[in-house]
Amino acid sequence: MSDSILLYAIIYLAAAAICVPLAKRLGLGTVLGYLAAGIVIGPQLLNVAGPSDKVLHFAEFGVVMMLFLIGLEIKPTILRSLRRDIIGLGGLQVVVTAAAIATVALALGVGWHLSVALGLVGAMSSTAIVLASLDERNLLAGRGGQSTFAILLAQDLSVVPILGLFPLLATVQAVEGFRFVPEVARAATLWQQYQPLLKLLLTLVMAGTLFTAGHYLLRPLLGLLARSRSREVFTLVALLLVLSVAGLMELLGLPPALGTFMAGVMLAESEYRHELEAEIQPFKGLLLGLFFIAIGASLQLDVVTANPLRILLLLAAILSFKLLVVLALARLFRLPKRAGFIAAFSLAQVGEFGLVLVTYGRQTGVFTDGIANEAATLIVLSMFVTPLLFIALERLALPRMAERAPTRPHDAIRSHHAEVVIAGYGRFGQVIGRLVRVAGFEVTVLDLDPEMVDMLRKLGQTVYFGDASRHELLEAAGCAKARLFVLAIDNPDKSLEVAALIRRHYPGLPIIARARNRQHFSALRRLGVERVVRETLASALEAGELSLQQLGMRAHTAHRLATTWRAHDQANLENMLGYHDQPQDAWIDEARRAIENMEQAMVEEAAGMGALHDRGWATDAAPHRTSPAGTRQVVAVRPPDHQR
Amino acid sequence: MASILILFAHPAFEHSRTQRALVAAASNLPGVTLHDLYEAYPTFHVDRRAEQALLRRHDIILFQHPLYWFSAPALLKQWQDVVLEHGWAYGEAGLQLRGKVALHAVSTSAAEFEPEHGNGPTCSVRQFLSPWETTAQLCGMRFLAPFVVHGFRVDTHPEQLREAAANYRALLEALRDGRVDLDKAAARPALNFDLGDFIRPPDDAA
Numbered sequence: 001m002s003d004s005i006l007l008y009a010i011i012y013l014a015a016a017a018i019c020v021p022l023a024k025r026l027g028l029g030t031v032l033g034y035l036a037a038g039i040v041i042g043p044q045l046l047n048v049a050g051p052s053d054k055v056l057h058f059a060e061f062g063v064v065m066m067l068f069l070i071g072l073e074i075k076p077t078i079l080r081s082l083r084r085d086i087i088g089l090g091g092l093q094v095v096v097t098a099a100a101i102a103t104v105a106l107a108l109g110v111g112w113h114l115s116v117a118l119g120l121v122g123a124m125s126s127t128a129i130v131l132a133s134l135d136e137r138n139l140l141a142g143r144g145g146q147s148t149f150a151i152l153l154a155q156d157l158s159v160v161p162i163l164g165l166f167p168l169l170a171t172v173q174a175v176e177g178f179r180f181v182p183e184v185a186r187a188a189t190l191w192q193q194y195q196p197l198l199k200l201l202l203t204l205v206m207a208g209t210l211f212t213a214g215h216y217l218l219r220p221l222l223g224l225l226a227r228s229r230s231r232e233v234f235t236l237v238a239l240l241l242v243l244s245v246a247g248l249m250e251l252l253g254l255p256p257a258l259g260t261f262m263a264g265v266m267l268a269e270s271e272y273r274h275e276l277e278a279e280i281q282p283f284k285g286l287l288l289g290l291f292f293i294a295i296g297a298s299l300q301l302d303v304v305t306a307n308p309l310r311i312l313l314l315l316a317a318i319l320s321f322k323l324l325v326v327l328a329l330a331r332l333f334r335l336p337k338r339a340g341f342i343a344a345f346s347l348a349q350v351g352e353f354g355l356v357l358v359t360y361g362r363q364t365g366v367f368t369d370g371i372a373n374e375a376a377t378l379i380v381l382s383m384f385v386t387p388l389l390f391i392a393l394e395r396l397a398l399p400r401m402a403e404r405a406p407t408r409p410h411d412a413i414r415s416h417h418a419e420v421v422i423a424g425y426g427r428f429g430q431v432i433g434r435l436v437r438v439a440g441f442e443v444t445v446l447d448l449d450p451e452m453v454d455m456l457r458k459l460g461q462t463v464y465f466g467d468a469s470r471h472e473l474l475e476a477a478g479c480a481k482a483r484l485f486v487l488a489i490d491n492p493d494k495s496l497e498v499a500a501l502i503r504r505h506y507p508g509l510p511i512i513a514r515a516r517n518r519q520h521f522s523a524l525r526r527l528g529v530e531r532v533v534r535e536t537l538a539s540a541l542e543a544g545e546l547s548l549q550q551l552g553m554r555a556h557t558a559h560r561l562a563t564t565w566r567a568h569d570q571a572n573l574e575n576m577l578g579y580h581d582q583p584q585d586a587w588i589d590e591a592r593r594a595i596e597n598m599e600q601a602m603v604e605e606a607a608g609m610g611a612l613h614d615r616g617w618a619t620d621a622a623p624h625r626t627s628p629a630g631t632r633q634v635v636a637v638r639p640p641d642h643q644r
Numbered sequence: 645m646a647s648i649l650i651l652f653a654h655p656a657f658e659h660s661r662t663q664r665a666l667v668a669a670a671s672n673l674p675g676v677t678l679h680d681l682y683e684a685y686p687t688f689h690v691d692r693r694a695e696q697a698l699l700r701r702h703d704i705i706l707f708q709h710p711l712y713w714f715s716a717p718a719l720l721k722q723w724q725d726v727v728l729e730h731g732w733a734y735g736e737a738g739l740q741l742r743g744k745v746a747l748h749a750v751s752t753s754a755a756e757f758e759p760e761h762g763n764g765p766t767c768s769v770r771q772f773l774s775p776w777e778t779t780a781q782l783c784g785m786r787f788l789a790p791f792v793v794h795g796f797r798v799d800t801h802p803e804q805l806r807e808a809a810a811n812y813r814a815l816l817e818a819l820r821d822g823r824v825d826l827d828k829a830a831a832r833p834a835l836n837f838d839l840g841d842f843i844r845p846p847d848d849a850a
Contacts, residue, residue, distance in 0.1 A: 559686035
C-alpha cells in the first residue's frame, strides 16, 4: 500500500506539474490546469489515477482550509464598504439564479428538493478563474470588476448557509463520506438521529460559540506563541487550530468547512491574520490542487459522448441564464452598461464551489451518483468555456462601449491591499508610515516584534505581525499589487534577505530601503535597490549643521555646506560601489582620493557663497585659510550681534 | 510712534562690509524689529503664519538686501510667494497690509551702476524695484523710494561708509517718529541723499 501511495503521489504531482503551467500559459488559469491534469490521468485517457474518489475525500480538506482562508479575508471594513454590492447585488444574484434554475428544473419534472439543490449549485461562479482573468485584463479595479468581486464574495459567503441547508434537502441514502477523525464517527451517529431542523439550529449556536470563545482564547494564545518566535510552532498551531475546529464540527455532525470559516472570520481582525494566511496557504494550495485533480479524474465523460446534444443544450442554457440574470440585476442597480457586461460575462460559468457543493451533496444524500457526475461534468465544461466568454467580452461587447463609458480608474475601493507595504515598524518605519498615511495612502505594516505590534494596535494603527522574509507573507500583504515597498528593517542580514526576495518575485516593485551603514548600503545597491537611505545620515548632518551654527556660522551657510557635504558623500559612496571587489589597495586609494576631492569641493562651495557678492567690492579678508599641513579648513566669520 | 519691521535678506552676509555697517546702524533702535530671514529660514521653509503675524504688528515694512542680478536675493522672493497670500495680503478679503508703508534699503556692488563701465544699466535702482512697487500697491501699501548704498571699493575711505550708515539710522528714526513727508519720499528717485528735503528735524531741535 505504501508503495502505491508514493506512486500515486508521483503521478498526481507530475500531471499537475505539466498541466498547470501549460494551462496558465494558455490563459486558462490554475484551476482548469488541475482539472485537465485529472482528466488526463483519469479513466477516460491514461487511466492511472487509481482510487480517485478516495483521493477526493482526502483532498476535500483543501476545501475546509479554503473556507478558513476566505473567513480570514472577511474583514468587517471591506464588508462595510462593499455592503450594498455584496448584500444587494450579490445576494440577489445567488437567490435569483438559484430560483430561476430551480424553476426550470421543476418545470422539467425534477423533484423540488433536487431542483433547489441544483439551483444553489448553479448560482456559484468560479472565484479563482474570474478574479485571475479580470486581473490579467486590468478590469478588476474598475466598477465592473468591483461589482464582480462583490458578487463572488456574496457567493463565497452563501456557501456557509448552503452547507447547513443541504442535509435538509437529502432525498437519497447518504454516501458515507470521508471522516477526518474516524474515531469520532461512532459518536457522531448519536447526533444523526436529530431532526435536520434542530441540526441547523445547532449549527448556528456552534458558530456563535466558536466566534466568541475563540476571540477571547485564541488571540492571547497566538500572541504567546508569536512571542516564542518559533516559526515551526506557529505553523503547527495554525494547522492544529484548523484541524481541531473541523474535527469538533464533525463530532457534532456539522459541516467542518462551516466551522473553519467561522474560525477564519473570528481571526480576520487579529494581528496574526497575515501570518496565519501565510502558514495555511501552502497546505490549502496543495490540497485544493489535489481536490481538483481528483474531480477531473473522477469525471465519467461518457455522459458527454452518450448524448452530446443534451449536454450542449444544458451548458448553453446555464451559461445564458446566469449571464442574463446578472445583466438584469446590473440594470436594476443602475450599474454603467460596461460594468454590467463585464460582471455578466465574467460570472456566467459555474465554479469550484459548485463542485464542492456537488461533492458535499453526494455525501449528504442530496444527489445520486449519476446526477452528481452529470452536474460536475457540466460545471467543468462551463469553466473551460470561460476563456472564450472573456474573448467574446473583449472583442465584441466592450469595444462598442469603450468610448461612451470608460472604466473609472480609481473607485472607492481600488483593491483589497494597500498601496504601500512597510516592513519593519520600529522608530524608523513608524515615521514613514505616519507620514504616508497622513498624505492619504493606504499602508500595510509588517513587524516581527509582538510587543510592538500589540502596542501600536492599541494606539489604533493597522499593523500585522509577521516575518517579511517569507514569500507567502509578502504575497498575503499584497506585494503583487503594491506601488511601493518600504524596507525599514534594522537588521542588515534580514533586510538583505527581504530585498533579494522582493527583487526575485516582484521585480517591478519599487523599494525604498533603510541602510544601517555603508556596507549595508552597498550591499542593497548591488542587489538592485535604487533608493537607499542611510539611517543616521540625515540626523547626523542636522546635528552637524547646528554645530556649525553654534560655532558662529550663518544658518543658511551651514545648511548649504551640509547639503553639499551630503551630495558629495553620496556621490563618493556610489562611486565606491565599483570598487568593492577590487583589491584592498585600490579600494583604499580610491577612498583617500574621494576624501580629498570632498574637502576641495567643500572649500569651493564656501567660497562660492562669497562669490555671490562681488569680491572686487567691499569684502573683507578671505574667509578660507590654508593651514600649514595643507588641508584646508573653513573658517566662519561671526555675524554681528544684532540677533541678541 | 510707528513701528518698523526690517526684513533683512543676505545669503553671504559674512562677506559684506556695507551691509554689516547698515545692520549695525539699524540695531538697538527702539521701535525697530530686525528680522534676519536667511538666519531664520536656512532651508527656505518660510513660516507663513509667523511672518504674517510680524507684518500685522508693524506699520512700516522695510526690505533690506543687496541687489542681486537687479533684484532681491532668492529667499526674499520665496518670502513674498509664501507670505503674501490671496485673501490675506490682497484679493477681496485681503486687507491686512492696507495703509502700511513699504520701502527698500538696497546695497549695490556699484560696478554695474558706474557710468565709466559703459554697458551700465538703463534703469535706476528705483526702476529695478518696480515689481516690488507694484506688489506693494496691489496690497494697498504706500511705496517709498529706496535707500540706496552703492557698493564701496575695498580701498574706499571708511568715512563714506560711516556716513551712509548714519543717514540710514537717521531715516529709520524719522520714519519711526513720523517726521518723514511721505508724499515727497514716494516721489523721489532715492532716499539716500538730501535727507533734509523730506525729513523734518526732531521737535525738540526745532
